[in-house]
Amino acid sequence: MPALKGGRSIGVLLIATIMLIAIELLGAAPSVQAAPQADRPAAARSGFRLAATSALTLDVPILMYHHIGARFSSPYNIATQDFAAQMNYLAQHGYTAVSVDQVAAALRGQTTLPPCPVAITFDDGYAVQVHNALPILQRHHFHATFYLVTGYISMSHAFMNWDQIKGLMKQGHWIGSHTYRHTAVGSLSGSALKREIVAAKTKLENGLGISVTTFSYPYGSYSLTAQRVISDAGFTSAVCSVMQEEPRAIIWRLSIY
Numbered sequence: 001m002p003a004l005k006g007g008r009s010i011g012v013l014l015i016a017t018i019m020l021i022a023i024e025l026l027g028a029a030p031s032v033q034a035a036p037q038a039d040r041p042a043a044a045r046s047g048f049r050l051a052a053t054s055a056l057t058l059d060v061p062i063l064m065y066h067h068i069g070a071r072f073s074s075p076y077n078i079a080t081q082d083f084a085a086q087m088n089y090l091a092q093h094g095y096t097a098v099s100v101d102q103v104a105a106a107l108r109g110q111t112t113l114p115p116c117p118v119a120i121t122f123d124d125g126y127a128v129q130v131h132n133a134l135p136i137l138q139r140h141h142f143h144a145t146f147y148l149v150t151g152y153i154s155m156s157h158a159f160m161n162w163d164q165i166k167g168l169m170k171q172g173h174w175i176g177s178h179t180y181r182h183t184a185v186g187s188l189s190g191s192a193l194k195r196e197i198v199a200a201k202t203k204l205e206n207g208l209g210i211s212v213t214t215f216s217y218p219y220g221s222y223s224l225t226a227q228r229v230i231s232d233a234g235f236t237s238a239v240c241s242v243m244q245e246e247p248r249a250i251i252w253r254l255s256i257y
């Protein structure tokens with residue numbers, strides 16, 4: 001398995017993702033069971049495996065990326081060459097990229113996933129995701145879900161503009177919402193919460209001419225109130241980087257860095 005700079009191994013990262021877990025969202029209640037531990041590496045033992053009421057069990061790596069580019073010390077940045085090595089690993093090991101919505105539908109028993117599925121996700125709408133990550137995704141025919149902060153779109157050269165986002169869509173990538181101003185929705189209520197969730201969704205849909213059905217919680221900030229607003233707004237899946245006490249409303253992602 002190829003070693004990444006800084007001593008990390010993509011193999012270890014991907015083993016860790018296998019324990020990652022997906023949790024049904026906004027729909028019929030599945031049960032969540034602790035993953036069997038005997039045959040799992042230590043890194044995986046804190047994970048869970050979802051078992052839906054239909055006995056459906058899914059282990060799907062859902063990878064979360066932010067900034068792709070120059071190397072600097074931040075858990076939210078990954079060097080382009082490291083990202084390339086990770087995508088190369090996925091391709092060499094037969095992974096097929098699916099959308100978060102596809103994972104959610106599979107959890108509901110509404111569809112089946114291809115062998116070796118992986119969901120690749122990007123948060124925040126950085127322009128470097130288009131400049132640096134997109135060519136690598138194209139090389140492997142991988143598609144990804146891009147969670148955009150509506151208020152950041154076209155704000156500066158650091159963030160994607162509307163045309164770049166439409167370009168992603170034309171190439172088959174998927175678009176999700178990451179609020180209006182990248183706010184911790186778990187601490188909000190009332191009109192402020194609705195602006196971050198409902199208004200952001202509406203503006204994104206109007207700007208792109210699509211229906212946006214998947215949501216990403218900034219900072220992993222979650223609350224039952226926010227979950228209800230997200231559901232009522234028409235989202236059918238939501239991803240979170242922090243495992244929550246009420247896990248049925250989210251799909252948990254693994255941060256890659």
Ligand SMILES: [Zn+2]
Pocket residue numbers: 123124178182218219
């Ligand atoms: Zn974010």
